[in-house]
Amino acid sequence: MAVRFSANLKNLFKSQAKMALPDNGFELPGQNGEAIILIHGMTGTPHEMRFLANYLNRQGYAIYCPRLANHGAPIHILQMSKWQDFYQTVRQSYLQIRGQYKHIYAGGLSMGALLALLLADEFKNEIAGVSCLSPTLFYDGWNSPWYRFFLPLAYKTPLKYFFYFKEEPPYGIKNEVVRRRIHEFYSKADLHNMEQVHQFGYPFFPLTLLYQLEKLVKHLSGRLQSISIPVQLIQAKHDDMSSVRNSQFIYNRVGSIRKELVLLHNSYHIITADQERNSVAIHMQRFFSGQPHLQ
Numbered sequence: 001m002a003v004r005f006s007a008n009l010k011n012l013f014k015s016q017a018k019m020a021l022p023d024n025g026f027e028l029p030g031q032n033g034e035a036i037i038l039i040h041g042m043t044g045t046p047h048e049m050r051f052l053a054n055y056l057n058r059q060g061y062a063i064y065c066p067r068l069a070n071h072g073a074p075i076h077i078l079q080m081s082k083w084q085d086f087y088q089t090v091r092q093s094y095l096q097i098r099g100q101y102k103h104i105y106a107g108g109l110s111m112g113a114l115l116a117l118l119l120a121d122e123f124k125n126e127i128a129g130v131s132c133l134s135p136t137l138f139y140d141g142w143n144s145p146w147y148r149f150f151l152p153l154a155y156k157t158p159l160k161y162f163f164y165f166k167e168e169p170p171y172g173i174k175n176e177v178v179r180r181r182i183h184e185f186y187s188k189a190d191l192h193n194m195e196q197v198h199q200f201g202y203p204f205f206p207l208t209l210l211y212q213l214e215k216l217v218k219h220l221s222g223r224l225q226s227i228s229i230p231v232q233l234i235q236a237k238h239d240d241m242s243s244v245r246n247s248q249f250i251y252n253r254v255g256s257i258r259k260e261l262v263l264l265h266n267s268y269h270i271i272t273a274d275q276e277r278n279s280v281a282i283h284m285q286r287f288f289s290g291q292p293h294l295q
Contacts, residue, residue, distance in 0.1 A: 025066040026065050030060050035064060035103075037066075037094060038052060038108070038112075041108075048109065051273060056281060056285060061105075064096075068085075069085040075206060078209070079206035090106075090119055107131035108130075109133045114132075114135060117220060117224070121227050124227075128229065130227075132231065134235050134271055136246055140242060144241065165204065166186075167202075172240060185203070230257075230258040232287045234247075236266075238267075238268065239267075241269040
């Protein structure tokens with residue numbers, strides 16, 4: 001990742017109250033009486049969950065894939081978001097369908113995996129299972145910048161509002177065709193360019209959101225032991241953004257009796273859209289279909 005500095009004070013303190021955002025989340029009706037909430041990653045988009053959604057929907061599941069709070073807004077709006085805002089999106093998505101299905105599962109990518117675990121912690125007897133895809137507690141993948149160790153110093157200063165990280169190849173994607181499409185957009189993107197964000201996500205990552213992720217991780221880490229529902233973890237062995245240590249951290253701490261860690265060998269971070277996305281979908285369907293009925 002390359003660092004970009006912005007001193008756009010006018011946008012930084014602009015009111016968010018009147019910002020009307022398009023909602024590119026989606027829902028797919030099911031036939032088997034069960035539902036899955038799919039949660040995209042930070043600075044990502046529901047589009048990155050579309051393949052999984054279509055596959056699982058063909059197996060009979062109803063699919064609910066919301067757009068996380070402020071995603072799709074100009075980046076100066078997104079950067080002021082709190083992790084609680086993102087979780088509230090997931091929570092509301094669940095509450096809207098609560099009690100309508102025999103079982104409701106949750107699956108999330110990257111930070112979305114952490115939000116899925118939080119949902120399972122809050123609604124302990126209601127969420128039937130969670131699938132964590134490339135869970136990200138630490139940015140320690142092979143493509144993570146060396147200066148990440150100094151980021152906590154900036155978290156405690158106003159500097160966090162002015163620094164952004166520009167996404168660089170391989171963008172979490174090993175598939176060369178998909179990577180070229182992303183590169184065509186990202187390589188020309190300006191800090192405030194919103195074109196195609198709905199499809200590819202944000203080319204820039206605000207430092208403030210890394211700070212929010214750190215706070216989310218601290219909040220979740222102390223609650224993992226209380227999560228007892230079945231938990232599945234799927235991660236690429238060569239994840240460029242977050243190493244397998246992230247999945248192992250969760251696996252070793254959740255209180256679940258039924259838990260599994262699946263490693264992929266031909267993908268990077270965005271496993272929902274990469275070379276083995278079909279395998280990811282099959283693993284999720286297998287895991288969810290094997291869940292026992294809730295008591």
